[in-house]
Amino acid sequence: MTKKTRHKKIMSIQKEISRKNLEKKINNTYDVIIESTSFNNKYYIGRTYMDVPDEDGVVFIKKEKEIPIGTFAKCKIIDVKDYDLVRRNSMKVQEILSNGIKTLNEYKREDASLEARILLADILGISKDDLIIYYDREITDDDIKRFEDGIEKISKGYPVQYLTHKKDFMKMEFFVDEDVLVPRSDTEILVEEMISLIKEQNKKDILELCTGSGIIAISLAKYLENVNIIATDISHKALEIAKKNANALLESNNINFIQSDMFENINNKFDIIVSNPPYIKSEVIKDYNLKYEPKLALDGGKDGLKFYNIIINEGYNYLKNGGIIAIEIGYDQREEVIDIAKKTGKYKCIKCKKDLFGNDRIIILHT
Numbered sequence: 001m002t003k004k005t006r007h008k009k010i011m012s013i014q015k016e017i018s019r020k021n022l023e024k025k026i027n028n029t030y031d032v033i034i035e036s037t038s039f040n041n042k043y044y045i046g047r048t049y050m051d052v053p054d055e056d057g058v059v060f061i062k063k064e065k066e067i068p069i070g071t072f073a074k075c076k077i078i079d080v081k082d083y084d085l086v087r088r089n090s091m092k093v094q095e096i097l098s099n100g101i102k103t104l105n106e107y108k109r110e111d112a113s114l115e116a117r118i119l120l121a122d123i124l125g126i127s128k129d130d131l132i133i134y135y136d137r138e139i140t141d142d143d144i145k146r147f148e149d150g151i152e153k154i155s156k157g158y159p160v161q162y163l164t165h166k167k168d169f170m171k172m173e174f175f176v177d178e179d180v181l182v183p184r185s186d187t188e189i190l191v192e193e194m195i196s197l198i199k200e201q202n203k204k205d206i207l208e209l210c211t212g213s214g215i216i217a218i219s220l221a222k223y224l225e226n227v228n229i230i231a232t233d234i235s236h237k238a239l240e241i242a243k244k245n246a247n248a249l250l251e252s253n254n255i256n257f258i259q260s261d262m263f264e265n266i267n268n269k270f271d272i273i274v275s276n277p278p279y280i281k282s283e284v285i286k287d288y289n290l291k292y293e294p295k296l297a298l299d300g301g302k303d304g305l306k307f308y309n310i311i312i313n314e315g316y317n318y319l320k321n322g323g324i325i326a327i328e329i330g331y332d333q334r335e336e337v338i339d340i341a342k343k344t345g346k347y348k349c350i351k352c353k354k355d356l357f358g359n360d361r362i363i364i365l366h367t
């Protein structure tokens with residue numbers, strides 16, 4: 001054995017002893033120097049008494065009361081780290097973030113940076129805009145693991161919003177999980193258009209078909225006064241989420257949520273029928289990286305037009321005089337959807353509006 005190899009071996013044994021000694025401290029109370037607070041501000045990070053070299057490590061203490069940084073305190077230790085390891089990690093919360101972004105870039109995620117930030121900020125319990133302030137803070141092993149596991153899932157196409165269970169829409173934070181489509185920001189265009197149209201024309205009775213997480217109905221209820229809203233979905237699980245969101249986001253939840261296969265359980269007439277139905281052609285769903293979202297929320301049948309046919313052909317019977325239908329469409333469905341509407345001969349005025357990227361996005365039909 002060379003002198004160098006022997007030295008390396010001794011160092012590694014030394015490190016092992018040191019780690020074991022450190023682990024013995026977990027759940028025990030020691031004198032600790034408080035050095036900083038963790039990212040999420042839930043823990044103090046400190047050092048055990050340093051005159052014992054084999055026990056030189058970094059410890060985590062639950063932040064139950066205020067302890068000034070730099071002072072000694074008797075604390076119950078809840079986690080420990082080998083000092084070298086901590087130095088490697090702590091230096092690099094920023095590095096952890098950039099490693100995450102790098103991985104997502106390698107998997108060609110379009111919003112790599114945003115997704116990594118959303119995930120890390122959620123794990124740390126801070127806003128993603130505040131992340132930069134915390135770059136030099138320590139982070140627990142648990143949090144690092146949660147972040148790395150999350151990045152692995154996102155790299156395979158799993159929506160980050162299913163990990164955080166949050167999606168911002170119309171300045172509200174909606175709960176989402178695998179039972180509902182992750183709301184797309186494009187749908188804000190439909191909602192904004194509806195808000196101004198309903199205000200302008202003083203409309204009152206609104207039906208939303210295919211509500212999913214409830215974003216459209218809840219946004220209309222939030223930003224409009226004196227409206228009656230019924231929101232439907234075929235999925236019981238989706239309706240449970242929509243109700244949960246309505247209860248959390250509206251001062252008084254007066255949306256009537258009904259389980260219904262399109263118009264099946266609807267008996268009233270409305271001023272407005274609004275919907276973002278499933279509209280992807282069955283056979284191309286697999287080409288998009290959408291395998292984690294419910295097929296029920298995506299599948300628009302063979303030609304992608306199944307639900308537009310139902311809404312436009314049957315919807316007329318559920319509209320009051322002067323009633324309006326407003327639907328979100330795929331960027332390449334304008335002509336086909338307008339054709340369906342023209343064939344009915346029931347709609348006087350047909351308008352198409354574009355999204356912020358210049359794609360056709362909404363069709364509005366006036367009776």
Ligand SMILES: C[S@@+](CC[C@H](N)C(=O)[O-])C[C@H]1O[C@@H](n2cnc3c(N)ncnc32)[C@H](O)[C@@H]1O
Nearest residue numbers: 183210211212233234235261262276277278297
């Ligand atoms: C594209 S998602 C829209 C969800 C939500 N409105 C949004 O914009 O994010 C379509 C929704 O239609 C629902 N759906 C599918 N088939 C349906 C049917 N036959 N009747 C009613 N709702 C249906 C799905 O469960 C899903 O929640």
